[in-house]
Amino acid sequence: MVQFSVLVLLYNAKRPALEGTLRSILLQEDASYEIILADDGSQNDCLMWAEEYLKANGCRDYKVSTHENMGTVKNILLALTPAEGKYVKPLGTGDFFFDTHVLRDVWEAMEGQESVMCFGRMLGYDEGGQTHAVRLPNDLAAFYKQDKHRVKMNMIVHQHWVVGADNFYLREAFARYLQKLDGKVIYCEDMVQLFFFLEDVPVTYMERPLILYECASGVSTQRGSAAFKRMVKDLLEGFTVLKEDYPKDYYVNKGWRMALCQQTINRPLLAIRILLCDPGYYGMLFRTALQAKYYRVEGEGMLRELLHTGTDPRS
Secondary structure (H helix, E strand, O other): OOOEEEEEEEOOOOHHHHHHHHHHHHOOOOOOEEEEEEEEOOOOOHHHHHHHHHHHOOOOOOEEEEEOOOOHHHHHHHHHOOOOOOEEEEEEOOOEEOOOOHHHHHHHHHHHHOOOEEEEEEEEEOOOOOEEEOOOOOOOHHHHOOOHHHHHHHHHHOOOOOOHHHOEEEHHHHHHHHHHHOOOOOOOHHHHHHHHHHOOOOEEEEEEEEEEEEOOOOHHHOOOOHHHHHHHHHHHHHHHHHHHHOOOOHHHHHHHHHHHHOOOOOHHHHHHHHHHHOOHHHHHHHHHHOOHHHHOOOOOOOHHHHOOOOOOOOO
């Protein structure tokens, strides 16, 4: 049995970042996996680079899913068609597995708790190689305390959910809920986790770091930018789906009102609207500011060697 299908998400990827991502996969030990190159209509040669790198390093049984540009949700769904792993890990180029036993440890955790989703700590890094802890999801102590109400408020209402780069999924559940979003949500595949929290299915949090996360300039957070508008559109479309499936749910309806606030471009006005919608949002931010220990990551894992890839991942 294949334990993991690792979907390498390609869209005009840069070669060094792509090779670092592939190297981090090939270095995994004590776990079975398959690699699926999921190309969303790239206009450069990143798919060719990926195949060249894998072949040069002795990996010839990878799979390829390629098509015209259709967005992240559709790209993942098409890549899931040939997938055979019990679990699936979408991995964007520039994001790396933290060390050589990530897949082994996630497998043991998800199998032990029969989880549909797993996430852990992340270490962020920038173009200059500087690192920092990633404080998402907010109010991580709620997971430690297994406070379901606080978790749902943080994830669904306040919408500070787990970063998609950090998520591992049970393939069957991931595909089923992603299909609900297909055709409406284009880019935010990580919204599937809201279904899991709403239905109280097992989600595993691991205290160890799992991902080295490339932190770019954050264009999607620049209010008024085209990327930000796409994100907000996805958010509203995703909550439309949730409202159809859970029309009377307290968290969904409150989250819908919060999502409407996110259309506001002016930041002072946004702050006022959030305060009127749910003042508990600022309580969540305050608790997060006091929880540095929950996000701390010791060491840098494989970061330095992955930023300087070679031809042989085991050299």
